Amino acid sequence: MSVLVFIxxxxxxxxxxSLEALCYGAALAASTGTTAEGILLGTVSQDLSExxxxxxxxxxxxxxxxxxxxDARVFSTVLAEAVRSTGANIIVFSNNLSGKAIAPxxxxxxxxxxxxxxxxxxxxxxGFTVRKTVFSGKAFANVSIHTEIKIITLxxxxxxxxxxxxTAQVIPLDIKAAAPDVKTVSATQSSGQVPLTEAEIVVxxxxxxxxxxxxxxxxxxxxxxxxxxxxxxxxxxxHWRPHNEHVGQTGIAIAPNLYIAIGISGAIQHLxxxxxxxxxxxxxxxxxxxxxxAADYGIVGDAFVVVPKIIEAVKQLKGVA
Amino acid sequence: xxxxxxxxxxxxxxxxxxxxDNNTKFVAEGVQWIINPYxxxxxxxxxxxxxxxxxxxxxxxxxxxxPDADPVIxxxxxxxxxxxxxxxxxSQDSYYIAAQIAAVAREGNYDxxxxxxxxxxxxxxxxxxxxxxxxxxxxISLATKFELAGxxxxxxxxxxxxxxxxQVGLPxxxxxxxxxxxxxxxxxxxxxxxxxxxxxxxxxxxxxTLTSVVSFELPPAKAGVKLVSADNPxxxxxxLHEEAKVx
Ligand SMILES: Cc1cc2nc3c(=O)[nH]c(=O)nc-3n(C[C@H](O)[C@H](O)[C@H](O)COP(=O)(O)OP(=O)(O)OC[C@H]3O[C@@H](n4cnc5c(N)ncnc54)[C@H](O)[C@@H]3O)c2cc1C
Ligand SMILES: Nc1ncnc2c1ncn2[C@@H]1O[C@H](COP(=O)(O)O)[C@@H](O)[C@H]1O
Numbered sequence: 001m002s003v004l005v006f007i008x009x010x011x012x013x014x015x016x017x018s019l020e021a022l023c024y025g026a027a028l029a030a031s032t033g034t035t036a037e038g039i040l041l042g043t044v045s046q047d048l049s050e051x052x053x054x055x056x057x058x059x060x061x062x063x064x065x066x067x068x069x070x071d072a073r074v075f076s077t078v079l080a081e082a083v084r085s086t087g088a089n090i091i092v093f094s095n096n097l098s099g100k101a102i103a104p105x106x107x108x109x110x111x112x113x114x115x116x117x118x119x120x121x122x123x124x125x126x127g128f129t130v131r132k133t134v135f136s137g138k139a140f141a142n143v144s145i146h147t148e149i150k151i152i153t154l155x156x157x158x159x160x161x162x163x164x165x166x167t168a169q170v171i172p173l174d175i176k177a178a179a180p181d182v183k184t185v186s187a188t189q190s191s192g193q194v195p196l197t198e199a200e201i202v203v204x205x206x207x208x209x210x211x212x213x214x215x216x217x218x219x220x221x222x223x224x225x226x227x228x229x230x231x232x233x234x235x236x237x238x239h240w241r242p243h244n245e246h247v248g249q250t251g252i253a254i255a256p257n258l259y260i261a262i263g264i265s266g267a268i269q270h271l272x273x274x275x276x277x278x279x280x281x282x283x284x285x286x287x288x289x290x291x292x293x294a295a296d297y298g299i300v301g302d303a304f305v306v307v308p309k310i311i312e313a314v315k316q317l318k319g320v321a
Numbered sequence: 322x323x324x325x326x327x328x329x330x331x332x333x334x335x336x337x338x339x340x341x342d343n344n345t346k347f348v349a350e351g352v353q354w355i356i357n358p359y360x361x362x363x364x365x366x367x368x369x370x371x372x373x374x375x376x377x378x379x380x381x382x383x384x385x386x387x388p389d390a391d392p393v394i395x396x397x398x399x400x401x402x403x404x405x406x407x408x409x410x411x412s413q414d415s416y417y418i419a420a421q422i423a424a425v426a427r428e429g430n431y432d433x434x435x436x437x438x439x440x441x442x443x444x445x446x447x448x449x450x451x452x453x454x455x456x457x458x459x460x461i462s463l464a465t466k467f468e469l470a471g472x473x474x475x476x477x478x479x480x481x482x483x484x485x486x487x488q489v490g491l492p493x494x495x496x497x498x499x500x501x502x503x504x505x506x507x508x509x510x511x512x513x514x515x516x517x518x519x520x521x522x523x524x525x526x527x528x529x530t531l532t533s534v535v536s537f538e539l540p541p542a543k544a545g546v547k548l549v550s551a552d553n554p555x556x557x558x559x560x561l562h563e564e565a566k567v568x
Contacts, residue, residue: 010481072450072460095446097479101462104450108419113531116445129535136441138338140538147531181459185475187485195482201568225568236499243465243499244479249334249441250358251499258567269334272441275540279565281557282546292546297560301551313558314568 003029003036004088005056006079008098009068012045016198017094017156019054024159025092026055028121032090038168039082041075041177042067052168060086060173070098071180076105081175083110083149095153096197103153113145119158119276136249136272155276156197157255196245199228201258202277204247206232206270208263208284208303212240217307218262224314230254232264248273262303266291283307322378324368325431326402327422327449330386330393331357331442340537347442347537354389356397359437359498366502367467368435369401379403381429385421387411391520398515399507405518410525413443413534419451420528426456432472432491438463438498449496459489465500 005025008018022038029036038051038059048059062078079102083091091106093099095117107114115130119140123129127144130152134141196202203222205215215229222229229245236246247254249272259277263284264270271294274280282295285302292298299306315321332338333353341348356365365382372378382405384394394405408421426434434456436449446462453460465484466477472491477484479498507515549557561567 015481072453072462073457076454097463097481100446101450101460104415104419104445104447105454105460107447107531108416108451108454111416111529111531114415114447115532116447131538132444134442134444134537135332135338136444138540139340140540141443142535142538143532144535145532182461182487182489185486185488187480187483189480189483193482198481244484246499250362258561258565272334279561279567281561292548294543295546296543296565297557298546298548299551299554299557300548306551306554309554310558313555316555317558317562 001034002086002088003034003090003092004083004086005036005038005092006099006102007038007040007051007059008094008096009040009042009044012043014044014046015094015096016161017096020156020159020161021092021094021154022051022054022056023161024121024154028090028092030055031121032124037086037088039079039086041078048170049167052166053163055164055166056168059168059170061170062173062175062177064177066177066180069180069184070101071182072101072105074177074180075102076109078175078177079106080109082173085173089149091149091151093151093153095155099153103151107151110149111147112149112151113147114151114153115143115145116153118152118154122152133276137253137275138272155255157200157257194226194228196228196230196247196252197254199254199256201225201227201260202230202254202256203227203260203262204230204232204264204274205235205241205262206264207234214304215241217311221260221307221311221314224311224318224320232270261291262307264291265289266294322375322433323429323431324371324378324380324433324435325426325429326360326365326368326380326382327434327436327452328360328365328382328384328394328397329357329437329440330354330384330390331440334358334441338539340539344536344538345534354393356393357437357440359439359441361397361400362504363497363499363501364435364437365397365400365402366505367497370502371469372401381406381431383408383422383425385410385412385418385525394520395515396507398518398520399511400505401511403518405520407520407522408525409522412530414530414532415445415447415451416531417528419448419455421525422448422452423455424526425523426452434494436494436496438496446496449494453494456494458492458494460494461487461489462496463498464495465498467495467497467501
């Protein structure tokens with residue numbers, strides 16, 4: 001009996017969302033009186049023993065280069081084998097892109113009940129119940145898992161990342177990976193920017209900004225805050241911004257610590273993707289804009305006047321140019 | 322070429338979310354039901370485009386649901402598709418639904434199975450992956466582009482902060498999101514034609530239920546917005562720094 005956490009990485013770097021999953025796994029193990037271990041497929045540049053600081057005793061590694069690229073079928077086969085050999089009964093993934101590709105496959109393969117998008121530690125006093133978001137963040141469901149082996153994917157930014165002391169033992173696992181089905185032909189990564197789903201602060205613009213030429217101040221505010229940029233659906237549909245910035249019910253769902261909405265009306269479909277943000281700031285010239293009802297802080301005013309002043313104030317506060 | 326598109330029925334995106342019976346049931350009264358947007362705009366429309374390019378393609382839709390799903394299935398058929406199959410069952414468990422879809426897929430021997438990214442009510446994002454595992458097929462999740470040359474698919478999918486293009490042979494399961502296609506409005510011909518296209522009802526196969534919803538909850542209401550004067554945006558920055566402590 002143990003908790004096994006899947007450690008996701010790309011370009012040799014472990015993803016922050018996986019570190020959150022490790023902390024969650026460690027807390028879960030502590031509350032159920034077992035131990036938490038990690039599993040990493042492929043290779044990374046970091047010394048894996050350092051992950052002990054998140055409360056993880058052992059890190060299993062299947063150090064095959066072919067596993068540096070995600071192939072859902074191969075990964076679920078290897079992970080199923082790892083679950084068997086480690087005897088784990090709770091498997092934790094981040095509910096990130098890799099987690100969404102692998103966890104459901106592993107669930108079907110092991111016939112292990114899956115709750116995706118968990119936001120809390122499970123309740124274990126009476127069965128095993130996990131809280132997750134449903135109705136695109138407009139409600140929560142408590143879902144009970146009935147099977148012996150249980151799989152949870154943890155929403156990003158839902159569990160605090162805390163590092164302590166400790167070193168993990170790194171254990172090589174010898175599991176043969178089948179040849180991948182999928183061949184990668186190209187990859188593009190917008191460099192220098194914070195990925196939207198991992199960002200702690202997001203600055204977002206809507207149709208109120210009138211046109212793509214006005215996004216300079218959105219990008220500038222994001223830059224001084226170390227934030228990612230996002231947009232409403234009509235903005236992406238009009239190709240003012242790339243479609244991977246579109247947040248909402250039909251775009252990406254995010255839950256940053258701070259979401260700043262500029263010139264966005266706050267339609268229910270937009271809110272569905274951002275309502276789990278911890279603090280919401282709305283800048284809109286219309287005091288009746290529905291977004292103010294979902295906001296923590298707001299300014300009723302013209303974005304073209306207000307935003308440059310905010311940028312100045314942040315620069316002063318942070319002492320940056 | 323045979324394509325299967327998985328269609329689910331979800332509450333309209335503006336539906337009021339409320340629960341009854343001690344927070345165990347969604348209040349469905351007065352709710353408008355729609356095709357899950359990801360299934361409609363991206364999975365189904367892309368499949369229709371593939372059929373338009375190669376008219377010999379056979380396009381089937383599958384929905385696991387009770388008779389109350391029929392209007393939504395008809396709406397999907399009005400956009401396109403040769404036939405729809407409804408598995409007469411209702412479940413909130415992804416594994417159970419995936420097992421039903423896998424059974425239909427085995428029967429029909431499809432080359433390509435499309436699902437949406439996720440249902441906007443349950444937000445599982447799980448069924449595509451489960452179906453692919455049950456059928457032992459490759460799976461590409463969160464695809465934003467899909468091209469086909471013979472039996473080789475070129476699929477672009479979202480990665481953190483970017484996109485990656487991959488090649489993989491059919492048969493294949495793909496979950497679809499924005500970018501795959503553009504939303505379409507059904508025309509009169511489609512709506513009329515949909516009435517004559519078969520909607521087959523099959524009984525479910527035996528499958529286990531691995532999870533169940535115990536209860537629902539609504540999030541606590543926000544305390545209310547704190548407004549800062551437009552003349553003093555620096556005050557907002559101060560509040561965010563000192564009070565909310567977000568930077
Ligand atoms: C099924 C469905 C799914 C959808 N999914 C999504 C989704 O995922 N994401 C999404 O965003 N939308 C989605 N929508 C669309 C949604 O309903 C809204 O139409 C959309 O969010 C509006 O975008 P907006 O706020 O940028 O534009 P608008 O609604 O046009 O709002 C612009 C706002 O800018 C303000 N403004 C104008 N000028 C200024 C200025 N100078 N300074 C400050 N403020 C100014 C205006 O007061 C207004 O409030 C969906 C719709 C449907 C039907
Ligand atoms: N009851 C259902 N019948 C048919 N397909 C479904 C059903 N539920 C979900 N799907 C498909 O699976 C996708 C992912 O759903 P989910 O895993 O529930 O978020 C949806 O976008 C649909 O394409």
